[in-house]
Amino acid sequence: MRINPQQLPQSLKKGLAPVYIISGDEPLLVQECCDQVRKAAKKVGFDERELLHAEHNFDWGLLLASAGNMSLFAEKKLIEVRAPGGKPGDKGSKALQEFAALASQDLVLLLILPKLERSQLNSKWVKALEQEGVLVQIWPVPAQEMPRWINQRLSAAGLTAEPEAVKILAERVEGNLLAASQEIEKLKLLNKSDTTITVSLLEHSVTSSARYSVFDLIDRALASEADKAITTLQGLRSEGIEPPVVLWALAREIRSLLEIGEKLNQGQPLARLVRIQKRQPLIQSALSRLAPRQLETLLLRARAIDTAIKGGTGHQSPWTGLLELTLNLSGQRSV
Template sequence: MRLNPRQLPQSLNKGLAPIYIVSGDEPLLVQECCDSIRAAARNQGFNERELLHAEHNFDWGQLIASAGSMSLFAEKKLIEVRLPNGKPGDKGSKALQEFAQIGSDDLVLLLVLPKVDRSQLNSKWMKSLEQRGALIQVWPVDANEMPRWIHQRLRAEGLDAEPEAIQILAERVEGNLLAASQEIEKLKLLSNDNLITAATMNDAVASSARYDVFGLIDRALAGDAEAAVKTLHGLRAEGVEAPVVLWALAREIRSLLEIGEKLDQGQPLNRLVRIQKRQPLVQAAIARLPRRQLEALLLRARAVDNAIKGGRELNPWTGLLELTLNLSGKRSL
């Protein structure tokens, strides 16, 4: 069966499934789903927990061996497998299918992996696990949903807030759910009553936005010039060096040129861009920026590189601002 995170508590109250697959790219929500499953398992006597990190060159035989070995002090066991790349490979696929055939009330498997794509959902190993257990797909909370998520979170902690206060927190954390959760914990300590006003929120909440070069690239590819420029200013304020930002921008421009050429040759985008959530960003950028313009941006990136090395009378950050605007589809002065 498939569950969303809101349905998980009710399902756990009815009893444990033999297998749980928790999939998603939002760390806080994934962690909370896993915590709920672990807690339910402990309450039902699963006192032994074994953690396996299925990274590169992982021996999948450990999974089957773990299923066959029990501690002298525990009758029931939770096996947690973390699969960072989401792809078990041939050996892992066979091991997971074999595990799915093990019928035991004394074993629960918790498989934690990133967001899965359609091919993974249709794979034999996923279908075999899903037939015996539950798949919980965790989706990110987008900007439009963030205020409602914050309000629900506040209510769950016994707090309420003015609409303006909720909006302040949503803007400050910029989609960072972990930061939002931490700020709500802090508000519980600071609040004299259960209502958080806009003034209280302004005073209490620090800016928790994370600025990173990869966020800058994604915002520029999406054509969101305002957010991209804000991120660029944030990077500079945090002390990130100009060469690091230039490296990311130039690499992405070269990548767009290469992808555009291969698309013209008839190659599919999903083979050229492996990360599914980046595919629409890259597609939009290639549609917006013709090859000639991308080549001009590379020449401009070289000029910024010369400026960084002291070879031109140009402020490197001004050059980076122009590159960011142009990559976002905006003209610079």
């Protein structure tokens, strides 16, 4: 069964399914959906939870081994698999289809994937899992829908806001739902008198942490101004900006560079691909020094940072990874 995030709470109230696939590229919504599944599972006795990171060269046999390795002290088990690549390959496809046959009320799979393309949605492994459970498809919030989304979030936080204030906030976060959510939390702390959020209060909230911007970080990295980019990164950290916000901006830009580079090679003009004129030389500069293979490597590093942020195993802290990623995007080697 395929549902959207808004339908998930009602679906969970009807009972826990053996399989949940959470698919999408919006970190905030993905995290919230996963939290809902975990909470529902915990509520009905799933005290054991095992986390598997299905990175490149992952041994999919571990999934089936985990399914057969129930704890002596827990009768129910939640297996969480994070597969940032989204393509399990032949071995993974086979293992997931085998797991679909094993899934039961005492064994639940939570599979976290990026946005699935149509070919993936029609694959045997997705169909096998979907037949046993629930596929939650998460779509980006379009720019024109951001004010409505922000209003809903404000309402859920017990806040109301002037239409102009909502519009300003929507423009500021530029589609970043995680950044919008953090701004709303900040507004909740600032608005202690339980009054409507005005433009003045919003501007105070914005200026209190606007000395450094993730968008400044991106522009300086694209311009190969490594020192300025690192200073901006350190400023973001000191002002309490969360690593997922910075990673979102860097990963989005890397993906954009790959896409623009491919279309340039097909003969499409840069002016059509990058409509903001002042950004055109920045994009051109970055593409002149970063080959597609290098950009793909940077995306893999971004995925490793995402794993570190989510508590995965590894020796690097998220901020160290972000520092190296920023240097690499600036055309410099890692420290």
